[in-house]
Amino acid sequence: MRYAHTVDTVRKAEGGLMARLPDGTLMRRAAAGLAAVCARMLPRTYGARVVLLVGGGDNGGDALYAGALLARRGAAVRAVPAGSRVHEGGLAALRGAGGRTVPAPGAQGIADSPAAADIAGADLIVDGLVGIGGRGGLRAPHAGLAALAGAAEAPVVAVDLPSGIDPDTGAVTGPAVRADVTVTFGTHKPGLFVDPGAAHAGVVEYVDIGLGPELPGPRLECPQHADIAALLPRPTAESDKYRRGVLAMAVGSDRYRGAAVLAVGGALRMGVGMVRYAGSQGAVAEVLHHWPEVVASVLDPMDPVGSLPRRVAAWVVGSGRGLHPVAAAELETVLDSPRPVLADADAITLIGKDPRLLRDRSAPTLITPHAGELARLLPGTEREDIEAHRLDHAARAADEYGCTVLLKGSTTVIAEPGHPAVANPTGSPLLATAGSGDVLAGMIGALLAGGLTPREAAVCGAYLHGLAARVAHDGAAISASDLFDAVPRAVAALSPR
């Protein structure tokens, strides 16, 4: 698991640690880790042209001390200060090691400055413009230096985080550095895991500076293969279809038969004891045509709600089901059940119209909105606000509705009251395709039926859904149905033999 803490928490922890250590110890530890990563990225350090972009704070100090270490190993290091303020100790160390400074870009324009030629000709660019002290998009001349780094061929290594991204949220509100590698110190920062910040960070390398014992619980978690492998329910010798979990699914309709086929397929390929599908005649026929192993029943038109399956381990309800009164009555009945329920798509819209449906419920519940659907649950909020601040909005909805929220999108985030949020690292633009959410709902439903909590099921489901897309992708576009065969392969990829 990777853990991320907010800037306030990092500052407090650093304060506590710094008080017990000789001056400059933490910065030297950070710089040593940074220099080691830089050296690994260069074919050879001796003679390599390294350019440091140096802001006025300690982030620039890290870059300068790391530059001094690289200069001692024979690199030709040039520091470009973004302003008149530069970390004095770092600058002295760099100069003492044979590194040089290039004049800060002046009024003549950045593109014609000597710095521009150095940046264009570099083998490696180190972004030490701003770190956790940064606020908002980059201002001039930092923004201009970031643009030059973006246009250069050399890889860019961000110090602590890519300059210009919000450390706590991942929001990017103006010019920002796009890094190939980010070397982060002490703990990860939430903005490194949440888009758009995550997309600017590249590969994230962590450097331990001894902060661990000072840190409280994280704000955010980011699971890795081993975490998912440890959570997944595995069939044992004693497993039978009932112990592995019976999942009831009330999804799809005559109009949206595909939603039923996709969600049921997601559940089956994730591994579930049994799927009990309930729906209209047309949807049942379609489901059985694709998945003969399903136990399916046609809802009685005279008493649709009364003919829903009973004695099941978990429910998936909503997608392609419609917003009509029968769908609303069905949702109310399902939410009356003491079993875990995943409410998706139309069910979320119905909950937005009648929030009492969720607020009265105490059994485990997971909702899986995309940003537009979440906006319907949080009146006064626009889809764009949610996309820019995903963590905050998912957490707010989880608190207001007292349930687990999986917010789908470029970074899928999961929030549950009383727990750190989770950012899924396997997301992919490949998944922005019709029906992919239906498959996800089925996968998570299978995990709920298998006994995972809503948070665990959401975390594993989102992770494997993303991994399946990557596994299925052989260069061409993929569609939601391609995920079926890829899901078992994604599970296998978690624990390579």
Ligand SMILES: NC(=O)C1=CN([C@@H]2O[C@H](COP(=O)(O)OP(=O)(O)OC[C@H]3O[C@@H](n4cnc5c(N)ncnc54)[C@H](O)[C@@H]3O)[C@@H](O)[C@H]2O)[C@@H](O)CC1
């Ligand atoms: N505090 C510590 O113990 C440690 C801090 N470390 C480094 O120190 C960094 C934090 O240093 P600071 O607190 O000095 O802050 P930063 O160096 O991150 O940024 C502060 C500077 O950036 C400017 N700035 C802020 N937003 C800007 C924007 N949008 N455009 C242009 N300029 C902007 C400010 O005016 C200020 O000069 C960390 O990210 C990390 O790199 C590491 O050395 C590890 C130890």
Ligand SMILES: [K+]
């Ligand atoms: K930086």
